[in-house]
Amino acid sequence: MIEEFRKTSAERDIPLIHQHMMRTFSLRREEIITSSLPVSELKDRWPALFNETHLYCEFHRITNLHLPHVFYAALDEYAPRLIGLYKKKKTGRVGENMDQLLLEYEQQDKNDICTTRTAALAGLPIYLKEDSSGIFKTCKDEMEFHEAALALVADVGEEDVPAGVPFSPRQVFVVLEDQVVMTHYRWTDALVCLFGLIYALHLSYPVKCSSFFEFIQVVLLKLDDERKQLRPKLQTLKNELV
Incomplete structure (x- = not known):
């Protein structure tokens, strides 16, 4: 091989x-x-x-x-409901960050399914009150990478990235242990690869963004032990979506 x-x-x-x-x-x-x-x-x-x-x-x-078939089938089902939940977040820092995300989302091409997929996924850490800044990053030069044990780094060129969400990156780098291991042209596709690598390489979820990845595992992919008790915020979100 x-x-x-x-x-x-x-x-x-x-x-x-x-x-x-x-x-x-x-x-x-x-x-x-x-x-x-x-x-x-x-x-x-x-x-x-x-x-x-x-x-x-x-x-x-x-x-x-x-992985991609099940992931996207579930995401496309839940994305409208997730964005509906995001629109109800009106107060505090969470509300402010969500407003920025939704404002940028409204200016995107809704005929591109990746637009809604990206907004739904990018809003999850905000909704779950997690700090994803160390995991989801941007750069303006493909040779510029941030040190990270695990991250997605979107190459956004010289343009600003409103709300920090790379709706139209030039490419996205999957970074593990400070090195680029895969690249993709869509942020959501790169995220699917990153999740696949976590399983294939038996890696742990990033502590500061663990609920985000557990949402993918439990809600989107249904890879959960039904006897295991979910943490309250994930159980609440799962109930709201159902």
């Missing part, structure tokens, strides 16, 4: 890589879970995990879910 990933994308034997990934799944999961290897070493040993197609296959092997 390592030899295949030294080739160009067009030259790689995709069926062979998939076959080897299937055969080595148990070995790989044991190594990742028990060894706590640095991301740089995992990238050298298992490069397919940092390829979008093979990452989704790995997520399916772990959870039996097709």
